[in-house]
Amino acid sequence: MNLFATFRIAVRALRRNTLRTLLTMLGIIIGVGAVIAMVSIGNGAKAQMEARVASLGQNVIQVFSGMSSRGGFRGGFGSSGTLTREDYESLRREVSGVNGASPEVRSFAQLAYGNQNINSQVLGVGADYVDIRSWPLAGGANFTENDVRNANKVALIGKTTAETLFGDSDPVGQIIRVKSAPFTVVGLLGAKGTSMMGSDQDDVLLVPYTSAMRRLSGDNTFRSIMVQAAERDSLADVQQQITELLRQRHRILDGRDDDFIVRTQQEIADFATDSAKIMTYLLGAVASVSLIVGGIGIMNIMLVSVTERTREIGLRMAVGARGRDILWQFLIEAVTLSLVGGIIGILLGMGGAELVSKNLGWSTLVSPESIMTAFFFSAAIGVFFGFYPARKAAQLDPIDALRYE
């Protein structure tokens, strides 16, 4: 007996009791739908993280000033200022295979223009900064090495900040007040979007780090230094060079901990996506439970079906069906149930993911892998939970089955 004929018998048997078939499928539909929706939400979060890390720039290494561990108290990245201007300059001089480098000095300040004012993040950076972060200018020009050396009061303005202060008019060439010091806006930054931590990267003012240190923050150390390696393959080498140079400059003896942290972009990315991955697994696992419940539902209804159709099984055997034919018939019936349920579930899950991203604004990502996995998993559930009832049917004695009331 061929597979196609068996399939037709299975479909007919399922159509004979439409309501029951639909209810049985519902378990699988909900299970698969939940898995698809949950995993795509998790994947979306992960993809968003990755995009944000990528927005850091290409082949970027970040050096954070040390973890202070004085008196057993550990601060976070950049909590104690161990990176000096001299460290930065020797790093630029001595480390090879580097495209550019820029320190980062962070402060918040009140910006004012006309009768508008706003509290915004002011970043003191080097002239390389916008290149390292592949941050295009929407207007004007970057400030120069000369501006940095002379601590000129020039600034690049972020898109959000510019819109708040200037509305639709062009900010380039205007003078704004940063903590009462007048800064000339020389360039308008293009849009960059949200950062890894979820803050708006466009709400920012970039000024030469020299100006920031002298006129705004008063710090004389850097929170972090950003270095761009020339090639992806040289990342580890550059990382090594930086570590050695800084240990030497800070006179750290062998066996002592660094008072700084060097992280490649990949390491930062891994850290950020790990949490998203864990979330994906967790959501997936919870949803899988409902899939297994759906499978048990299939097994239950198949057992009922085998009992109900005992006489039919007896008749089929009497006219020449082998045990294997009966086994296949019920197995294919179970797999058809779970597969059709799975396909509906996949569509529903995709719709659900779409709905979530539309209404809640979460980014979701339905990957072909998760669809394939859900498809084959639901088939496997049909086989797994359908096998026992099918075998029970196949092992019936034809005489008893024919006589069954």
Add this chain to the structure above:
Amino acid sequence: MAGRLAVAAVFAGVDSSFCVLVHPVVKLENFAKTYHTGEVEVHAVKGVSLEIQPGEFLAIMGASGSGKSTMMNSIGCLDRPTSGMYLLDGVNVGALGRDALADLRNEKIGFVFQGFNLLSRTSAVENIELPLLYSRQGITRRTQRERAENALALVGLGERGDHHPNQLSGGQQQRVAIARALVNHPKLLLADEPTGNLDTMTSIEIMGIFQDLNRRGMTIVMVTHELDIARYCLRMVVMRDGRVVRDEPVNDRLAAIDELQKLKQEQQAVQLTS
């Protein structure tokens, strides 16, 4: 004309075996069947020897518990003998496994049951095709449909192929079941109380179909407990307590056509008097 050809096709196999005439269709030798229900052994059939030649029309009779159902199941290859030998068309049934028994039933036996056993919500033609679905000969879909339609025409229901069982009367359902039993060109037609669920008139009609088939060469074995029905057969075997107590030709044989005629006249007479 098409119906006539179909009939010829159905019986082609039987005709050729007539020419050779080497072995009986059924040959039981010292056949016994014992069941174990818990601690108790039930000797359902105790050493029966029986031969059924091609073209015979045999009735197995007996009270319930006489062993006639067990005989029927065993002849139908639904079961194997506990001891003794059973040759179906020359094949030793006792030596076969489950799958081989299924194949043998598919090739050589057609079943007709008391309760019709048609698949509900399935058209008559598709019901008849059922044995062909399990055939190992790789019959094409088109041939399956042709053979099913021919078989249906043979029992006089050619126009009702797409009717479902619940749209057919009991007699019509049994005709469909007979067509299903014939569709695989069997060597032996086995009928288990085929008229048990039918009224007198319909019973006679069904017996008429059996007589017709037998006249064209089909070997038929029928189990019944009604003497009236057994009288349409050619030979009668009576069982009691697992043994054959009588095995004789039917002397006062009834012809279904005549009986039907009589019955109709009686009914008319009743109608006229009332």
